[in-house]
Amino acid sequence: MLLEVDRVSKSFGGVAANVDISFDVQQGEILGLIGPNGAGKTSLFNSIAGQVTPDRGEIRLDGARISGLGPVACVEAGIARTFQVVRSFDSMTVLENVIVGAFARARGARAATETALEVLDFTGLAARADAPAIGLTPSEKRRLEIARALATKPHLLLLDEMLTGLTPTEAQAGMQLVRDVRTRGVAIIMVEHVMEVLLPLIDRAVVLDLGRVLTQGHPADVVRDPAVIRAYLGDRYAPAA
Amino acid sequence: MTAASHTTIARRRRRELIAGAIVLAVLALLPLAVHDTYSRNLIIITLLFAGFAQAWNVLGGYCGQISLGHALYVGVGAYVSTMLLVRGGVPPTLGMFAGGAVAGLLALLVGWPCFRLSGHYYAIATVVVGEIGYQLFLNWDWISAAEGINIPYVRAIGDSWLWLQFRIDKLPFHILALTFLTATFLTAWWVEGSRWGFSWRAVKDDPIAARSLGVRVFRSKMAAAAISGGLTGIGGAIYAQYVGYIDPESVMNGQLSILIALPAVLGGVGTLWGPLVGAAVLIPLSELSRSYLGGSGRGTDLMIYGALIVGVALLRPQGLASLLGIRVRAPRDVAGDVAESPRAA
Amino acid sequence: MGLIYALVAAGLSLIFGLMDVVNFAHGELLMLAMFAAFLIWQATGLDPLLQLPLVALLLFGLGVAIYRLLIVRALSVPFNRGMVQIFVTFGLAIFIRGAAQFAFGGEYQSISQSLLANRTADIAGIYLPLPQVASGVVCLLAFTALLAISRTEFGRALEATREDRDAVALIGIDRDRIFGLGWGLGAATVGVAGTMLATFYYVSPNVGANFALIAYVTVALGGFGSLTGALVAGILIGETESFTALLISPALKQVGMFAIYMLVLMVRPRGLFGRL
Numbered sequence: 001m002l003l004e005v006d007r008v009s010k011s012f013g014g015v016a017a018n019v020d021i022s023f024d025v026q027q028g029e030i031l032g033l034i035g036p037n038g039a040g041k042t043s044l045f046n047s048i049a050g051q052v053t054p055d056r057g058e059i060r061l062d063g064a065r066i067s068g069l070g071p072v073a074c075v076e077a078g079i080a081r082t083f084q085v086v087r088s089f090d091s092m093t094v095l096e097n098v099i100v101g102a103f104a105r106a107r108g109a110r111a112a113t114e115t116a117l118e119v120l121d122f123t124g125l126a127a128r129a130d131a132p133a134i135g136l137t138p139s140e141k142r143r144l145e146i147a148r149a150l151a152t153k154p155h156l157l158l159l160d161e162m163l164t165g166l167t168p169t170e171a172q173a174g175m176q177l178v179r180d181v182r183t184r185g186v187a188i189i190m191v192e193h194v195m196e197v198l199l200p201l202i203d204r205a206v207v208l209d210l211g212r213v214l215t216q217g218h219p220a221d222v223v224r225d226p227a228v229i230r231a232y233l234g235d236r237y238a239p240a241a
Numbered sequence: 242m243t244a245a246s247h248t249t250i251a252r253r254r255r256r257e258l259i260a261g262a263i264v265l266a267v268l269a270l271l272p273l274a275v276h277d278t279y280s281r282n283l284i285i286i287t288l289l290f291a292g293f294a295q296a297w298n299v300l301g302g303y304c305g306q307i308s309l310g311h312a313l314y315v316g317v318g319a320y321v322s323t324m325l326l327v328r329g330g331v332p333p334t335l336g337m338f339a340g341g342a343v344a345g346l347l348a349l350l351v352g353w354p355c356f357r358l359s360g361h362y363y364a365i366a367t368v369v370v371g372e373i374g375y376q377l378f379l380n381w382d383w384i385s386a387a388e389g390i391n392i393p394y395v396r397a398i399g400d401s402w403l404w405l406q407f408r409i410d411k412l413p414f415h416i417l418a419l420t421f422l423t424a425t426f427l428t429a430w431w432v433e434g435s436r437w438g439f440s441w442r443a444v445k446d447d448p449i450a451a452r453s454l455g456v457r458v459f460r461s462k463m464a465a466a467a468i469s470g471g472l473t474g475i476g477g478a479i480y481a482q483y484v485g486y487i488d489p490e491s492v493m494n495g496q497l498s499i500l501i502a503l504p505a506v507l508g509g510v511g512t513l514w515g516p517l518v519g520a521a522v523l524i525p526l527s528e529l530s531r532s533y534l535g536g537s538g539r540g541t542d543l544m545i546y547g548a549l550i551v552g553v554a555l556l557r558p559q560g561l562a563s564l565l566g567i568r569v570r571a572p573r574d575v576a577g578d579v580a581e582s583p584r585a586a
Numbered sequence: 587m588g589l590i591y592a593l594v595a596a597g598l599s600l601i602f603g604l605m606d607v608v609n610f611a612h613g614e615l616l617m618l619a620m621f622a623a624f625l626i627w628q629a630t631g632l633d634p635l636l637q638l639p640l641v642a643l644l645l646f647g648l649g650v651a652i653y654r655l656l657i658v659r660a661l662s663v664p665f666n667r668g669m670v671q672i673f674v675t676f677g678l679a680i681f682i683r684g685a686a687q688f689a690f691g692g693e694y695q696s697i698s699q700s701l702l703a704n705r706t707a708d709i710a711g712i713y714l715p716l717p718q719v720a721s722g723v724v725c726l727l728a729f730t731a732l733l734a735i736s737r738t739e740f741g742r743a744l745e746a747t748r749e750d751r752d753a754v755a756l757i758g759i760d761r762d763r764i765f766g767l768g769w770g771l772g773a774a775t776v777g778v779a780g781t782m783l784a785t786f787y788y789v790s791p792n793v794g795a796n797f798a799l800i801a802y803v804t805v806a807l808g809g810f811g812s813l814t815g816a817l818v819a820g821i822l823i824g825e826t827e828s829f830t831a832l833l834i835s836p837a838l839k840q841v842g843m844f845a846i847y848m849l850v851l852m853v854r855p856r857g858l859f860g861r862l
Contacts, residue, residue, distance in 0.1 A: 048452065075455030087450035089443050095248065099444045103436045104455035112436070113248060130249045152455055307672070364672070365806045366851060369844045376841045381589065495799075499676075503861050506673060543684025550677025551656065554670045 001049070002027045002187050003079075003156055008057035008067070010043055017043035018054070018177070019211040025156065030178065030188045032198050032219065035208035036232050041191045042084070044208070045158055049081040050074035061156070075104050077157035082145040082162060088133040094144060095120065095129040101151030115151055122184075123147040123177060137172040146177065150186070157181060159190045163197045171197050199223065207231070255436055257513055261430065264517075265423055272415055281411060285483065287524040288418035292476050294504035294516035295425035299432060299501060300469035301347075302511035304441040304462055306356065306365045310371025311501045313351075314344040314470045316378065316493030318477025323390055323487055332403045337478030344474025345467045352466035356459060371498055378489040389488025392481065406482070414483050421479055422517075425472050429513055437464050473501070500527070507553050508561050518561050610672060611652070611679040615773055616797050619645050619780025620789045627784075641781045642774040649773025652678070653766045679798070686791035696704060803847050822846070 003025040010018045018040045025031050031043050044053040048059055050071040059067035063079050069077075072181055080101075089097050098116040099109075106112035120126045123143045128136065136144060142162055163174050171194075178201060182188060192198040198219075199205075205222045207214040209231040215222055222228055268288065275281060293315065301307050304457050318340035325331035327340060392406075432438050440461040443451035448458060481487045491497075500523075508519025530545055553561060609615075622641050656674055787793070800823065805820040823843045830842025 039410065051449075051453070069522070071452045072455050072457055075453070081453055083450065087447045089446040089450065091446050092442060093250075095250065096442075100439050100451065100456065101454040103439055109434050109436070112439075113250070148454055210452070277822075354848070358851060362806055362851065365802045366848065369803060369847055372799065373841050373844045373848075376844075495795075520773050540694075543680050544688065545684075547677045547679070547681025547684055550680065554673040554677060555656070 001025075002029075002062065003189075004058075004060040005044075005048065005065075006058045006060065007048055008044070008054045008059060010047060010052065010054045012043075015100045015153055015212050018047070019043075020114050021057070021208070021211075021213055023206045023213060023216055025189060027155075028182060028187055029204065030182055030202045032202035032205040033189055033208065034195070034198065034205055034222075035214070038210075039208040039231075040211040041208055042160065045081065045160055045189075045191060047076075049079055049158055074156065075152050075154070078153070079145055079158065080149035080152045081158035082158070083107035084148050084160045084164075086138075086141040086145055088136070088141060088144055090132075090134045092131050094125055094136070094147075096150045097133050097144060098147050101148040104152040115153070119147045119151045122180070123150070124173075139166055139174070142166075142174065143177070146181070150184075154186060156189065158186045159188060161191055161193065164193055175201050183235055195223070195228065248258045254430070257430060261423075261426055265419070266421075268419055269416075272412055278411070278566065279413065281415065283525055283528055285411065285414050285418045286528065287520055288415070288422050289476060289480055289483070290500065290504065290524045291517050291520035292418070292422040292425045292523055293473060293501045294508075294520050295422070295429050295475065296469050296472035297501050297565065298505040298510065298512075298516045299429055299472070300465045302505050302515065303429070303432060303438060304465035304469075305343060305445045305511075306352075306462060307502070308367040308469075308498075309364050309502060310367035310369070310374075310495075310498050311469075311473060312493050312495070312497035312507070313374040314348060314473035314479035315480065315497060316374065316487075317347055318392075318474030319481035319487050320378070321390060321474070321493045322478035323481050324565045326392065327390060333482050334403050335476060337475050337482075339481070340478040341471045341475035343472075344477065345471030348466040348470025351470075352463055356466075368495065368498070371493075371495060375489055375493045375495070378493055389491075390485055391486045392487070417479055418483075421476055425476075426513070426517070428468065428472060429516075432468065433513065437461050498499045502522075503550070507550070515561075601850040605780055609772070610798070611682060612801055614647070614679045614682040614686075614798070615645065615776045616780045616783070616801075617789075617791060617793050618648070618682065619777040620784040620787070620793065621686065621690065622777075623781040623784040624789045639777060642777045644768040645777030645780075646774040650766045653769035654762075654775070683791055683795075690791060702717060723785040781807050800843075803844065807847050807850055 001024050005021055005023050007187055008015070008018055008021045021040075021044060023031075033044065035041055043052065044210065047054050047067065050066065050073060057067070058065055061074075061079060064077070066074055066077050066079070089100065094099075095113075095116055098119055099112050102112035102115040102119070106115050117126070117129070123146055125140065125143050125147055128140060133141075133144065143232060146157075146159070146162070155166045159178070163171050164180070166174060175197060178190070179198060190198060190202065190239055202219055207218040207222055207225075209226050214231060215225050229238040272281060275284065293311075293462050297308065297311050301311075318337070321340040321343045322336035325336040326333055351367075351370050355363055355370070358366055400469070440451065441454045442456070443454070443456055444458050444461070452458060457480060477492060480492065484491070504519030504523045506514040506519070507515075507523055508517065509515030526549070527546060619641055622644055656678065708725065803817045804823050807823065823846070826843045826846050827840070
């Protein structure tokens with residue numbers, strides 16, 4: 001068991017974003033975190049990646065507690081994340097952006113550059129290494145986000161709506177990249193809205209609704225679960241019980 | 242040769258080093274072309290201040306924390322080295338490192354609470370800290386307070402590199418100042434490509450993203466403070482030896498703080514060559530205008546000074562170095578809001 | 587004295603609160619105001635107290651002029667914006683000081699005859715110098731006026747423009763006009779402070795620097811953008827200065843107030859009432 005989320009709850013100013021969330025992630029697994037808007041997915045991400053501390057409950061990586069230790073500790077433990085709205089370092093080139101991430105593990109500038117070059121190659125951005133980060137196309141920017149995160153040599157990667165808003169071709173390429181990341185031995189948690197893209201990709205799914213875990217299991221089962229359908233589409237579409 | 246050394250970054254950095262070596266050679270040979278004492282003195286002062294500016298640049302330009310009270314470290318370096326010499330008989334060649342160490346530690350002490358403040362609040366806090374230091378030193382009798390300390394020329398020792406005293410020929414100071422400048426230049430060059438350099442740039446662009454990639458923001462700022470303060474302190478000791486007399490007015494006051502920070506800003510903040518270009522323009526200008534115009538107390542020198550600052554700031558905000566075709570990164574608002582707390586990283 | 591500090595700080599706060607511009611030339615504006623008061627007195631014998639509206643108006647015009655000529659350019663600079671405005675206003679300060687030295691020479695002057703000079707007021711048995719008392723009163727009045735202005739439509743437009751420069755353009759507020767007026771108001775405030783100060787403080791080109799630092803400390807202490815903050819901080823700073831001079835040593839009076847400043851900032855990094 002790589003990651004354990006143990007009865008995590010978090011409220012913001014009286015509004016409960018996450019209530020009693022529990023699930024785990026295995027080594028090398030691709031987990032999908034799905035649920036309608038407002039279900040608490042981003043807040044959960046923030047808790048796992050350390051940007052936010054849960055009010056109750058614990059998050060453990062390889063048995064050691066990482067909740068409440070802050071984003072830097074999480075990176076050092078082996079968790080990396082991407083952001084929904086791409087946050088690239090605009091004053092730097094693509095390579096420099098990735099080097100920042102590489103320094104999380106690398107001892108010196110040379111090692112960091114090596115790591116960065118390798119990751120750029122892996123994510124298909126090698127040709128754009130010296131381009132200023134602001135000049136990238138949206139799909140290239142997403143790759144950059146992943147590249148930076150990968151440069152920190154994580155065991156677990158959190159992808160926040162990586163595939164949203166891409167053309168079908170771009171989305172296919174993106175999905176392939178995610179699979180490639182898994183072959184490097186990195187486990188992945190993905191948050192997505194676009195179901196057709198997500199479901200073929202993931203091994204397991206955890207469904208959130210209104211801050212709680214609705215159900216978890218194989219994607220095919222989860223998607224047929226009446227409760228899930230109701231949560232997404234409302235009562236009108238629930239299959240006749 | 243690994244892939245890393247073939248990158249455009251690596252090539253550019255090698256070019257910078259080579260250019261630096263050339264400039265160094267030219268500067269070293271300058272005294273051969275210039276013989277009168279006044280000009281030689283001017284060159285030495287310019288070199289020293291270029292070094293100060295470069296040291297300031299590490300904290301102010303690269304790390305983005307605009308310190309307007311940096312003279313504090315000059316003064317501390319000068320006083321520590323001088324006190325060690327005058328009271329303890331320690332040669333300045335050792336004393337300057339002690340001065341640098343104390344200054345560096347002080348910088349850490351100041352940074353610890355101050356890095357929590359954002360942009361303008363931080364700048365004002367540095368001015369305040371500088372003022373506090375100035376006032377305290379002004380009233381501190383153990384170090385002769387406002388009277389200052391004269392650094393005696395010990396005849397028994399004569400001209401000496403160990404004791405950094407040279408009676409007639411000021412040339413060694415030229416070499417010393419140049420060495421100081423080279424040291425700060427190399428430090429800036431090294432820091433630019435190091436983990437800290439990348440950390441600072443990342444934080445300036447997007448602190449949240451930086452943290453999410455494992456950048457220890459607070460720690461990186463402290464590193465900047467220590468490096469910057471330490472180097473400035475060493476320079477302060479050298480300055481003291483050169484001038485032969487120190488008092489709080491000359492090594493620690495607000496004017497000096499501005500004179501250290503200004504060249505870096507004028508020349509291009511956060512760049513390798515900016516402080517040098519800025520100092521090369523500003524220091525001679527300020528010295529010359531003070532000698533020729535300021536003597537009458539008529540303030541024309543200030544007017545020129547002020548107009549120049551405004552002009553460059555409005556017309557060439559990325560700094561004068563860009564006029565020489567030196568690539569200047571477009572930094573985000575350097576005085577922007579990056580407030581830190583020690584616990585966070 | 588605290589109230590004078592407060593007033594100067596208020597002017598600064600206004601300008602900063604307006605558009606994130608820290609005006610480093612504020613001290614020099616004060617100095618110019620004092621000189622204006624002095625010169626007018628010298629030329630016409632008009633008492634400083636009566637000059638108030640005149641000097642305020644002069645400074646108002648100066649403030650607007652500075653905005654239109656320099657600041658507008660500084661704000662539209664492609665990068666390094668934060669530093670540019672620091673250094674533009676700073677360069678301006680140096681320039682003004684040089685110009686003043688050039689025009690007036692470096693000696694100290696003072697207004698020796700006026701309604702207020704060299705008189706004392708008897709307040710509840712304590713004799714206080716009249717100029718200081720009057721200044722205090724004027725400053726309080728000025729503050730009330732400022733607070734009143736901030737409640738008017740103009741004041742609210744100022745607020746709105748600070749919050750979101752682009753949005754206000756959509757509802758027809760001309761950013762440049764509002765900011766220009768704001769600068770004028772800030773400068774006028776300092777004009778009032780300067781005139782009153784001239785009744786009991788010496789007038790010289792270098793006087794700006796002293797007050798400038800105190801003003802920044804006061805504003806930062808009170809919190810940028812807050813008038814009440816400036817008032818409270820000003821009083822606090824003024825009193826601390828007197829106390830330190832009394833209890834510890836006159837030479838260290840500034841250290842006392844700076845120490846207080848640092849302490850407060852550690853606890854509340856945005857100043858006492860700061861909104862930025």
